Amino acid sequence: MTFRKLPAGVQDLLPRECRVLNDVRRRLTIRFEADGYEPVLSAAVDYYDTYAEITNALPQEQMFKFTDSDGKLLVLRPDATLSISRIAATKLQSERARLYYFANKWDAQNAGGVKSREIVQAGVERLGEEGAFSDAQTIAFAVDCLRETGLENVVVEVGHVGYFKGLLEACGLSDAQAEEARRLINAKDGLNAERLLRAAGADEGTRAAVAAIPTLFGGAEVFDRAEALTDNPVARAAVAHLRAVHRILSSLGYDESVCFDLGTVKRLSYYSGIVFSGFVKELGAPVLSGGRYDDLADDFGKHIPAVGFAMGLKRVLVALERQGNLPPAPHPDAAVGCEEGAERAACEVCRRLAGEGKRTVLLAEYGEEALRTVCADEKYFAGKDGVKRV
Amino acid sequence: MIRFALPKGRLAELSADLLKQCGVDTSVLERDTRRLVLESADKKYGFFLVKPADVPVYVESGVADLGIAGKDTLIEEGRDLYEMLDLGIGKCRLCIAGYPSRSDVLTNAHLRVATKYVNTARRVFADRGEEIEIIPLHGSIELAPVTGLADVILDVVQTGSTLKANGLVVLEEVFPAITARLVANKVSLKTGADEILPLIGRLREAIL
Structure with a gap:
């Protein structure tokens, strides 16, 4: 009887939850449009090669795959940013664009735990923009968007992949070693990261710096510590860039909502500059994730610097509920009862009320007395002798 | 309040002793009780006593802010969390x-x-x-x-x-080299830094 069940890691959204989700989408749409973003929607089905043959390929075990009638391998959209980058490089006239989307992505791997395999996202991408101001605006906008959903006490943590890359550059690690080091740093496991570098023959200064990366988080005070740890020009440029981003965010009044972590080294390796994640303390996983990916579109034939972020909307809903900020279950604005023979009158009343923007329910089986017990602001009963307000 | 996921069994007493050394009021853990959720008298700490292999699950999900788990379970579970300290116990x-x-x-x-x-x-x-x-x-x-x-x-x-x-x-x-590790939820470490970081500092001193 598998036809009654769903596969692991996916969910149906029932009306109550779906309503709140749509409400969040509606608020975000208004916000995105107000900031000059245009909507876009990439195809949900795409070629496997688009994601597997690029420089920073997605792991194949992460993708839901199936075969086309001509034998080509297809996937369910595994990453929204990648598909928008493909669109920008191959289909858009201008290289400058601000785009937003509401789209699902699918992750074949994440069954169980706090992760879902069908991820309902909202996101924005700013294409053709460079520099600290663009980064700072995007981070500020990420904070705004999270607040727009109704979340309170939002924290966005900002890092820069250049710091870690710069430190590692000097060590001459193989790709596999570098990935292992990234994983250890991301897990704040400085001890084993240091061991790995020792085995790879890195000098003492670099080892000390890498061992310290996991502790480089907090407010703007981490910049001094980060700079003191290294002479590497790439790493120092990353810190200088973060200083500039911090200065702008400060001047925009976002100090309370932003913190810094140079130990955030994300799995998705297409990021080339700042990276950031959004949190609320009620949820143990990020509700937002983003960063700069200047070289991603190169694989699709054009160089387009870009920065963007995506929100996990189901996580936003869970966080809203835990913060007690979910809107109450709404009752209809108006209810209309009717007796046999007065169907036409009842329908006319309904149409008038709906035309006024009121959520109206027609309760054909309700008599006048039953209608009084219904929870609605306005109630009408259509009888043979006309319509009256109850 | 800092919420701990602590392993029952082999590491339980060692973990409690270590936390006590760092000024955590663990007296509630010494009482023989069947309750699974415990709070220190000063309400600063909460404790969940769970099966050792389940500690990473509680911490990854953020139900617990911090946890103590053997490196063996961390390797086995492969959860997305921060490994803050090698506590050196339970070798x-x-x-x-x-x-x-x-x-x-x-x-x-x-x-x-x-x-x-x-x-x-x-x-x-x-x-x-x-x-x-x-x-x-x-x-x-x-x-x-x-x-x-x-x-x-x-x-x-x-x-x-x-x-x-x-x-x-x-x-x-x-x-x-399997030992017990202090693990932290990735969000808690940022949103609860004021409470959690000083405690981690005290733990680091205690194990040196």
Whole structure:
């Protein structure tokens, strides 16, 4: 009887939850449009090669795959940013664009735990923009968007992949070693990261710096510590860039909502500059994730610097509920009862009320007395002798 | 309030002692109780007592801010969390053990490995290109080779006395330095930094 069940890691959204989700989408749409973003929607089905043959390929075990009638391998959209980058490089006239989307992505791997395999996202991408101001605006906008959903006490943590890359550059690690080091740093496991570098023959200064990366988080005070740890020009440029981003965010009044972590080294390796994640303390996983990916579109034939972020909307809903900020279950604005023979009158009343923007329910089986017990602001009963307000 | 996921069993007392040294009021843990959720008298700390293998789950999900877990469970579970400190307690080794000479049975196409570390076993042997059959067990792993259920076991070894009593030997140390680690939820560390970071600092001093 598998036809009654769903596969692991996916969910149906029932009306109550779906309503709140749509409400969040509606608020975000208004916000995105107000900031000059245009909507876009990439195809949900795409070629496997688009994601597997690029420089920073997605792991194949992460993708839901199936075969086309001509034998080509297809996937369910595994990453929204990648598909928008493909669109920008191959289909858009201008290289400058601000785009937003509401789209699902699918992750074949994440069954169980706090992760879902069908991820309902909202996101924005700013294409053709460079520099600290663009980064700072995007981070500020990420904070705004999270607040727009109704979340309170939002924290966005900002890092820069250049710091870690710069430190590692000097060590001459193989790709596999570098990935292992990234994983250890991301897990704040400085001890084993240091061991790995020792085995790879890195000098003492670099080892000390890498061992310290996991502790480089907090407010703007981490910049001094980060700079003191290294002479590497790439790493120092990353810190200088973060200083500039911090200065702008400060001047925009976002100090309370932003913190810094140079130990955030994300799995998705297409990021080339700042990276950031959004949190609320009620949820143990990020509700937002983003960063700069200047070289991603190169694989699709054009160089387009870009920065963007995506929100996990189901996580936003869970966080809203835990913060007690979910809107109450709404009752209809108006209810209309009717007796046999007065169907036409009842329908006319309904149409008038709906035309006024009121959520109206027609309760054909309700008599006048039953209608009084219904929870609605306005109630009408259509009888043979006309319509009256109850 | 900082919420801890603490392992029941082998590490329970060691963990509580260590926290006590760092000024955490753990008196509530000393009382014999069947309650699973405990709070310190000053309401600064909450404790969940869970099966050791479940600690990473509680911490990854953010239900607990901090947890104490053996490196063996961290390797096995592979959860997305921060490993903040090597606490140096509960030292052991994760080993492949069996009889000194393995009888090569012709009809036995592959090695049968009994273990409670199913993911780890799969990874370790796959990395060497060895095909194995995993026999998942929950306890008394040593019984498997003795009874012929498996050829070897992958398990933690502390003193090795159980192995010895059953005529088994360590064939290979896969992870020689298994100790208990302090793990943190990735969000809690940022949103609860004021409370959590000083405590981690005190723990770091205590273990030095």
